Amino acid sequence: xxxxxxxxxxxxxxxxxxxxxxxxxxxxxxxxxxxxxxxxxxxxxxxxxxxxxxxxxxxxxxxx
Amino acid sequence: xxxxxxxxxxxxxxxxxxxxxxxxxxxxxxxxxxxxxxxxxxxxxxxxxxxxxxxxxxxxxxxxxxxxxxxxxxxxxxxxxxxxxxxxxxxxxxxxxxxxxxxxxxxxxxxxxxxxxxxxxxxxxxxxxxxxxxxxxxxxxxxxxxxxxxxxxxxxxxxxxxxxxxxxxxxxxxxxxxxxx
Numbered sequence: 293x294x295x296x297x298x299x300x301x302x303x304x305x306x307x308x309x310x311x312x313x314x315x316x317x318x319x320x321x322x323x324x325x326x327x328x329x330x331x332x333x334x335x336x337x338x339x340x341x342x343x344x345x346x347x348x349x350x351x352x353x354x355x356x
Numbered sequence: 357x358x359x360x361x362x363x364x365x366x367x368x369x370x371x372x373x374x375x376x377x378x379x380x381x382x383x384x385x386x387x388x389x390x391x392x393x394x395x396x397x398x399x400x401x402x403x404x405x406x407x408x409x410x411x412x413x414x415x416x417x418x419x420x421x422x423x424x425x426x427x428x429x430x431x432x433x434x435x436x437x438x439x440x441x442x443x444x445x446x447x448x449x450x451x452x453x454x455x456x457x458x459x460x461x462x463x464x465x466x467x468x469x470x471x472x473x474x475x476x477x478x479x480x481x482x483x484x485x486x487x488x489x490x491x492x493x494x495x496x497x498x499x500x501x502x503x504x505x506x507x508x509x510x511x512x513x514x515x516x517x518x519x520x521x522x523x524x525x526x527x528x529x530x531x532x533x534x535x536x537x
Contacts, residue, residue, distance in 0.1 A: 330439065331383065332492060333390045339495065340394050340488020344401055347487070347501050354506065355402045355473045355480050 380424060387420040388413070391485065395459070398484050408466040409477060415458040422452045426520060442493045443531070446486035447524025453482035454513045479513040486527060499531045 344351060392411065399406050426448045430440050459481060461467075461474045473480070483506075487499045501509075509526070512518060 331386075331445075333386050335492040335495075336390055336489055337393050337397065338488075339491030339493075340484050341397055341401065342495055343487035343491040343499050344398070344484055346498060350501055350503050350506055351480070351484075352402060353472070353503065354476060354510070355398070355404060356470055 380428065384420045384424050387423065388416055391416050391420065391458075394485055394488065395481060398481060404473065405466075408461065408463050408474070410460045410462050412458045412460065415456050419449075419452045419456050419458060422456070423449050426452075441524070442490045443528040444521070444524040446489045446527045447522070448520035449489065450482040450486045450513070450523050450527075451518065451520035453485065454479055454518075476510045476514060479510045482513065483510070486523075490527060490531060497531065499527070500533075501530060505530065 392413070395411050427440060427445070430444070457478045459477045466474050490499055491497055
C-alpha cells in the first residue's frame, strides 16, 4: 500500500526547504519590474507624441 | 490598519495610510489630466476633427481609478519593488480604456470619411497612450509597429477578451521584437 503519510511529510519538508531560499520569488519577478520609474506625466505626454511620430505612417492609415 | 493582500498581511499605520491615499489621489488626478491632453494631442497630430468625437470625462475618471487599483494591487504584492514596469502600466491602462471606452462618435457621418478611425478610436487612443508610457521612461526606446501587428492588435482589443497582464506582454514583445524571418 502506498505510504501516503510519508508522501505528505516529504512534501512538507520540501516546502520547508524552499522557504530557506526567499529570494526565489524576487528573482522571478525582478526582470519585468526594473525598467520603470516614478511616473513623469510630462514625459508620458511627450513620449506619446514621439512614439506616435515613430509610427506615423502606419497610424495615419488608421486615424485621420 | 491591517490589509490582507494575497497570502501576506501588511501593517500600515494611520499616517502611512493617509499619505499613501493622498499620493494616490494626486496621481489619479494627474493621470486624468494627462489622458485628456493626450487625446487632444492625438487629434491634432493626425488632423482629426474634434467635433466628431466626445471624450467622456466621467468615464476617464473611472479609467484612472480602476487603473490605479491595479497599480496599488501590484505595489502591495511586490513590496520590495519600488516601481512597476512600464509595459505593465501600458497593459493596464490599455485594458481599462478599451473596456470602458471613453470616446464616443458624435456625428455618424464621420464613418463616410474613414471607417477605421471612428470604429477603432478608443483602441487607437489606448495604443497611443500605452506606447507613450513606455517611451516616457527613455525617449531613445523604439516601439515600432507595422500594419501586420496593428490590424490584428486593434481587432483583438475591440472584440476579444484580453487582460492587462497579457497586453503588457504584447507591448514587451512589440518593443523587443526580433526579425525571425
